[in-house]
Amino acid sequence: MHFQWYPGHMTKAKRMMQENIKLIDLVIELVDARIPISSRNPDIDELGKNKARLILLNKSDLAEDRQNIAWAEYFSKKGYSVVKVNSKRGGGIKSIQGVIQEACKEKIERDRKRGILNRPVRAMVVGIPNVGKSTFINALAGKACAKTGNKPGVTKGKQWIRLNKNVELLDTPGILWPKFEDQQVGLKLAFIGSIKDEILNTEELAGELIKFLTTHYAGVLEEKYEIKEQEDPYACLMEIAKNRHCLLKGNELDTEKAAMMITDDFRNGRLGKITLEFPEDYE
Ligand code: G4P
Numbered sequence: 001m002h003f004q005w006y007p008g009h010m011t012k013a014k015r016m017m018q019e020n021i022k023l024i025d026l027v028i029e030l031v032d033a034r035i036p037i038s039s040r041n042p043d044i045d046e047l048g049k050n051k052a053r054l055i056l057l058n059k060s061d062l063a064e065d066r067q068n069i070a071w072a073e074y075f076s077k078k079g080y081s082v083v084k085v086n087s088k089r090g091g092g093i094k095s096i097q098g099v100i101q102e103a104c105k106e107k108i109e110r111d112r113k114r115g116i117l118n119r120p121v122r123a124m125v126v127g128i129p130n131v132g133k134s135t136f137i138n139a140l141a142g143k144a145c146a147k148t149g150n151k152p153g154v155t156k157g158k159q160w161i162r163l164n165k166n167v168e169l170l171d172t173p174g175i176l177w178p179k180f181e182d183q184q185v186g187l188k189l190a191f192i193g194s195i196k197d198e199i200l201n202t203e204e205l206a207g208e209l210i211k212f213l214t215t216h217y218a219g220v221l222e223e224k225y226e227i228k229e230q231e232d233p234y235a236c237l238m239e240i241a242k243n244r245h246c247l248l249k250g251n252e253l254d255t256e257k258a259a260m261m262i263t264d265d266f267r268n269g270r271l272g273k274i275t276l277e278f279p280e281d282y283e
């Protein structure tokens with residue numbers, strides 16, 4: 001899914017978020033484990049202030065394990081609860097219920113002191129498009145979920161998914177925009193396929209990816225495509241096109257096809273587990 005944001009969209013999304021956030025105790029923010037900073041919304045901390053916060057490093061199956069651990073530490077130090085998840089396969093989902101209770105313990109304690117017992121924690125899932133919000137909600141709620149509200153005869157209102165007696169989830173996630181005006185952020189979002197590929201042409205995008213990989217994951221391209229990595233990304237691209245028989249009529253190398261192949265292999269994890277940004281650069 002590709003997404004294009006306009007100022008009107010952003011104003012609307014922010015207004016909806018401001019309305020919904022009043023109803024909840026906990027913000028469950030999904031980030032892409034490959035780009036945990038670039039996949040965040042610039043305004044989320046302001047929007048979510050005074051709420052309990054849980055960050056999920058989603059698609060952790062596609063990111064490097066060592067970096068997932070480092071990112072979890074990075075966000076923990078900043079006061080967020082953090083869980084590494086793979087929503088597609090259900091990895092990490094079982095631990096979420098316990099983490100939610102822990103993240104909301106101050107609120108639960110406040111309620112208890114006021115004599116309010118057993119009021120469920122209310123949570124909302126937020127994140128940029130394509131980060132995995134729907135997949136996560138399905139994985140967490142499963143089939144057992146019961147929706148409350150908006151049924152005939154029931155008071156009109158928001159739809160809540162009752163996960164158990166302790167937690168209710170707003171059934172529509174909050175969609176927020178990334179900080180795409182930052183070129184480096186835009187590039188990383190394009191690498192993972194979250195924004196329109198037209199930000200750069202296919203070959204330029206693959207060239208930037210090749211540059212990143214040869215710098216930070218030396219040997220990956222060499223092994224996958226049996227090429228010799230070299231400084232000039234375009235030379236690498238031509239080698240890959242040659243080895244993979246990406247040819248145009250007249251046996252000319254089809255570097256565009258090769259570029260699409262590399263980008264696609266990266267996005268689908270076929271180049272291995274790769275993280276595109278590192279916590280030490282954000283300390
Ligand atoms: P959204 O609601 O935030 O927009 O995201 P959505 O759940 O639609 O997920 C976007 C894509 O990301 C989906 O792939 C989904 O399967 C994939 N995805 C979600 N969580 C994970 C994860 O933890 N790991 C991996 N590897 N992928 C994940 P798709 O290409 O749109 O569909 P499909 O190929 O899965 O059918």
